[in-house]
Amino acid sequence: MRIASIYFPRLLIQIKTKKDASLVGKPVAVHYSRRIVDVSQEAEKHGVKKEMGLRQAQSLCPECLFIPLDRENLELAFKEITETLFSITPSIERDGDFFFLDVAHISDEGIKNIRGIIKERVGLEAKIGVALRKFLSKMASILTDEILIIPAEKEEEFLKEIPIDCLPFNEDLKKRLKLLGLDKVEDILRLPSSFFYVYLGKDGINLLKLLEGSKEERLIPIVEDFKEKIELSFDVPKESIYDVLSEIDRVLDGFDEKRTYPSRVELFLLFTDNRTLKKEFLLKEENASKDVLLIRIKAFLEKIKDNKPLKGLTITLSEFERKRGIQLGLFTFRKRDILSTITFLRKKYGRGVICEAFR
Numbered sequence: 001m002r003i004a005s006i007y008f009p010r011l012l013i014q015i016k017t018k019k020d021a022s023l024v025g026k027p028v029a030v031h032y033s034r035r036i037v038d039v040s041q042e043a044e045k046h047g048v049k050k051e052m053g054l055r056q057a058q059s060l061c062p063e064c065l066f067i068p069l070d071r072e073n074l075e076l077a078f079k080e081i082t083e084t085l086f087s088i089t090p091s092i093e094r095d096g097d098f099f100f101l102d103v104a105h106i107s108d109e110g111i112k113n114i115r116g117i118i119k120e121r122v123g124l125e126a127k128i129g130v131a132l133r134k135f136l137s138k139m140a141s142i143l144t145d146e147i148l149i150i151p152a153e154k155e156e157e158f159l160k161e162i163p164i165d166c167l168p169f170n171e172d173l174k175k176r177l178k179l180l181g182l183d184k185v186e187d188i189l190r191l192p193s194s195f196f197y198v199y200l201g202k203d204g205i206n207l208l209k210l211l212e213g214s215k216e217e218r219l220i221p222i223v224e225d226f227k228e229k230i231e232l233s234f235d236v237p238k239e240s241i242y243d244v245l246s247e248i249d250r251v252l253d254g255f256d257e258k259r260t261y262p263s264r265v266e267l268f269l270l271f272t273d274n275r276t277l278k279k280e281f282l283l284k285e286e287n288a289s290k291d292v293l294l295i296r297i298k299a300f301l302e303k304i305k306d307n308k309p310l311k312g313l314t315i316t317l318s319e320f321e322r323k324r325g326i327q328l329g330l331f332t333f334r335k336r337d338i339l340s341t342i343t344f345l346r347k348k349y350g351r352g353v354i355c356e357a358f359r
Contacts, residue, residue: 003219004111005129006085006099006118007141012038014124015077016067027061032069072282077124079264084121088114093219098141100134100219108149115147131155133213142166159211160186168210173203185211228262228317237272237309241301244310245294251315252290262317265293267300271308 008014012030017023017040027043029036034054046061058066081099085092091102103111111130118126129140130149139162140148150158162185164177176199182188189211196204230251238244265281281296 001102001218002104002130002132003134003137004101004103004106004114005134005137005141006081006101006114007127007129007138008081008097008124009127010038010040011077011097011124012069012074013040015070015073018123019073023065027064029057029061029064029066030069031057031066037069075282076280077122080122081118081124084118088117091219098138100137102219103130111149112147131158134219135210135213138168139166160184160189164188167207169203169207173200173207176200230315230317231312232314233312234310237311239309241298241305244301244313245298248297248313248315249290249294252293264318265296266314266316266318267297268314268316269310270312270314272311273308275308277304277307 013028016028016030023040025042026040027046027048028040029043029048030038031054036048036050036052036054036057039048039050043057043061043064046064048057048061048064054066057064078094082092082094085099085101089101089103089106093100111128115126115128118124127141127144128147129137129142129144130147131137131140132152132155136150136155136159140150140158143162143166164174164183164185167174167185177188188207193208196208198204200207232247232251234247238247263283265283267279267281269277269279271277279300281293281300283292283296
């Protein structure tokens with residue numbers, strides 16, 4: 001299998017600057033739970049790094065713009081990336097900011113086009129590494145400026161030149177290796193296997209397994225999300241919000257009778273002047289229903305009521321799950337650990353679910 005690693009450097013910063021172009025060229029850091037999770041190049045020049053505490057980062061670069069992590073926009077970005085990659089190959093695995101693709105059937109020229117496709121459809125810059133092994137493709141995507149395709153006969157040579165700093169291990173392990181004068185993987189491979197077991201312990205065993213790799217790697221594919229698409233076209237354009245809602249209500253008839261509901265809804269509007277508008281809703285309510293969806297759509301339509309009449313719309317329902325009311329019954333056994341249960345439920349369903357869960 002030939003594997004391509006698609007890597008999005010400074011992904012959170014890219015998402016922020018895509019949404020707000022005024023941030024381009026400025027020192028920006030994204031934080032979550034008072035830790036820095038991503039930094040722009042300008043902030044990095046001032047010493048701000050990922051995993052650094054927020055207070056320390058603020059002291060190093062007071063002029064830096066510290067922005068909280070926006071999980072909803074991150075989810076939408078991952079969704080757009082995944083949909084784009086599914087149009088290229090059906091076999092995709094995601095690991096954090098990396099996506100691994102089975103590209104055995106794609107030529108080198110076709111692989112080079114992937115970067116442009118991602119930029120055009122998602123608006124994000126990606127780097128691509130290709131090798132027979134997942135680890136090597138990942139390293140290639142990190143070390144390249146754009147695209148690096150490693151021929152099978154060159155893989156061992158490439159492996160030896162990988163810097164210690166690029167290995168996916170904690171900083172403590174990297175420091176220990178550097179103190180021994182080890183700068184590249186080549187230096188590590190010269191050591192006897194006993195070194196990994198005795199000096200590095202479990203970390204050393206994991207490192208050795210990673211470097212030895214497997215000749216028959218397999219991806220753990222993402223399952224493509226089932227979607228239900230509903231298209232409406234109006235012979236007489238709709239000017240009234242309530243007329244539009246009435247039509248949507250009609251086509252969603254039976255929505256509440258299903259034992260599943262969509263947690264993601266995409267609304268695509270087509271106006272009489274041929275302008276289009278797209279809006280995505282994430283249904284996080286503990287009792288999501290057709291009525292909840294209609295209220296969200298109504299609020300959105302009221303914001304754009306000055307637009308031209310609608311001549312058509314498309315509703316795409318995806319990420320179907322069991323109803324939240326049914327799901328709550330699955331977690332009663334967690335009552336002994338109330339704090340973790342509350343945290344779990346609030347994170348997944350929102351704050352209002354707690355009363356229902358423990359009634």
